[in-house]
Amino acid sequence: MTDYTITSGAMRLRDLPATLRPREEMERVGASNLSDVSLLAILLRSGTRGVNVVELATRLVKKYGTLTSLANASVEELAKDPEIKGLGKVKAQTLLAALEVGRRLHQETMPPRRKIRTPADVANLLGARARSLDHEVFWVLHLDAKHNLKGAPLTVSQGILDASLVHPREVFREAIRTTTAAVVLAHNHPSGEPTPSADDIRITRQLIEAGRIIDIRVLDHIVIGRRAGGVGPDFVSMQEERLVEFSGG
Numbered sequence: 025m026t027d028y029t030i031t032s033g034a035m036r037l038r039d040l041p042a043t044l045r046p047r048e049e050m051e052r053v054g055a056s057n058l059s060d061v062s063l064l065a066i067l068l069r070s071g072t073r074g075v076n077v078v079e080l081a082t083r084l085v086k087k088y089g090t091l092t093s094l095a096n097a098s099v100e101e102l103a104k105d106p107e108i109k110g111l112g113k114v115k116a117q118t119l120l121a122a123l124e125v126g127r128r129l130h131q132e133t134m135p136p137r138r139k140i141r142t143p144a145d146v147a148n149l150l151g152a153r154a155r156s157l158d159h160e161v162f163w164v165l166h167l168d169a170k171h172n173l174k175g176a177p178l179t180v181s182q183g184i185l186d187a188s189l190v191h192p193r194e195v196f197r198e199a200i201r202t203t204t205a206a207v208v209l210a211h212n213h214p215s216g217e218p219t220p221s222a223d224d225i226r227i228t229r230q231l232i233e234a235g236r237i238i239d240i241r242v243l244d245h246i247v248i249g250r251r252a253g254g255v256g257p258d259f260v261s262m263q264e265e266r267l268v269e270f271s272g273g
Contacts, residue, residue, distance in 0.1 A: 095123035144262035152246040154212035162211040166204040192234035206241040218249030218260045241271035
């Protein structure tokens with residue numbers, strides 16, 4: 025898999041070595057082995073004035089961090105973003121349409137709805153994946169009025185958990201779009217120790233308050249780790265530990 029860095033804006037795609045051209049790379053290794061940058065570059069097809077398509081895709085990945093965050097952007101936001109420099113309405117529409125197709129395909133393959141009754145249900149759902157990561161990932165689980173999971177856990181951010189990465193706008197955007205009744209928050213601690221930090225608690229309180237304003241209940245925040253020696257559970261429920269006052273069940 026190629027790890028792209030931003031190249032000179034004057035360099036055209038055909039001037040890049042064949043090993044750095046996304047379509048040639050796809051022929052060699054297949055779509056499933058392509059980086060997010062390569063996949064986006066193929067969807068975009070071409071760059072903009074002074075910016076080749078690989079650099080354009082790299083800027084999108086750098087700006088939005090995850091495909092989920094990119095998919096939650098609007099056409100207007102992408103088309104006019106000065107950091108992307110001239111993506112344009114047509115390319116933005118094409119990109120978001122492709123990401124929506126991927127989201128719907130994933131939903132079609134989801135198993136029947138499962139009910140989230142306890143923090144352990146969340147830990148069991150995310151545990152194996154969360155414990156394999158070497159960086160923090162923040163998820164949102166969307167629940168209907170009967171606490172059935174409405175889809176796969178949504179990745180909101182990757183990286184050190186802070187207010188700039190876990191913004192209420194990103195956390196609740198999909199919940200608003202799908203008229204979700206309640207959400208459960210979750211993230212992992214790569215260190216293995218699941219005890220919530222002061223920042224974890226502070227950000228959780230901010231999100232609960234934001235949820236109250238838009239009438240979406242935040243039921244819990246689960247921190248998943250991996251305790252040394254297997255002593256004690258590998259997760260902490262802030263609701264069960266009464267670390268924060270949540271919105272209720």
